[in-house]
Amino acid sequence: MRPKILLVEDDASLVELVSYNLEREGFDVIRTGDGEEALVLAQEEKPDLVILDWMIANLSGIEVCRRLRRAPATANLPIVMLTARAEEADRIRGLETGADDYVTKPFSPRELVARLRALLRRLRPALSGGNLEHAGIVMDTSAHRVVRDGRTVQLGPTEFRLLRHFLEHPSRVFSREQLLDAVWGRDVYVEQRTVDVHIRRLRKAVNSTDSGEELPDVIRTVRSAGYSLDPEPSLVRA
Incomplete structure (x- = not known):
């Protein structure tokens, strides 16, 4: 990169x-x-x-x-x-x-x-280079593997790219349009609400545990602006 x-x-x-x-x-x-x-x-x-x-x-x-x-x-x-x-x-x-x-x-x-x-x-x-880390999340980009607090996180290809983009720019707020450009590409037409669907999937995969408990939410919804990888994960969902 x-x-x-x-x-x-x-x-x-x-x-x-x-x-x-x-x-x-x-x-x-x-x-x-x-x-x-x-x-x-x-x-x-x-x-x-x-x-x-x-x-x-x-x-x-x-x-x-x-x-x-x-x-x-x-x-x-x-x-x-x-x-x-x-x-x-x-x-x-x-x-x-x-x-x-x-x-x-x-x-x-x-x-x-x-x-x-x-x-x-x-x-x-x-x-x-190396692994990307934030709030207990570790992404091995070479092995295409994500772990949070020792638990393997199963992600689809789009959710993996979304999380990687957030990990590469921690705390930075991205609009839906910016996420579409960065993750899907400028030459691909995708509706902006598609971003919300994949954000929900990413949240579910990253914040859930095998016991069904909810971990602190690492993705922050910024009203009228977009989404950000939160520097201080919260149990409150936006």
Whole structure:
């Protein structure tokens, strides 16, 4: 799996330099120098991480960061601020706005790649290989096997893909349309209510036990927004 990076930078030479190094290291890169377009791309392309320059067209990087954090679908999207502002007050402002890391210009492309990998290992463990884990759920993607609290969970192919998508993006809210694109594919026509059917099946498989007891629900329904893998499973069903 190649991590997808949204690079928001309006310096053409820097875009080429960063893109070259990222692609050489196995990343897919989406580029824009426009703050408004960055917000659209973050929703449509669902990147794994955003590199965000402070000074860009139409919207500042700080404002883009603030809006990404406010939107449920991108609230937990990793963001690295990239800027020439080296003063402590600016770094603090960027981090308080919601950035996960802060890289000042000039910088070493190797250092940037190392920082991105470290951030992804921490916030997107699925992109580092190995098993996917959350709230007692362990998915072995190679063996196509899921276990929760030591009990094997039987899933159909669609429920497996749904759970994998949630595990790859813990706590992130996905609309039904986004789940259709990610799990079924953009070229396949499926009604949005089909997502609800498979979510119910996934909940039943993951939250039930052999004794008939109900485990804490790991999937949260976000009204008017969609579904999320809950960081704090609840016994209350939405």
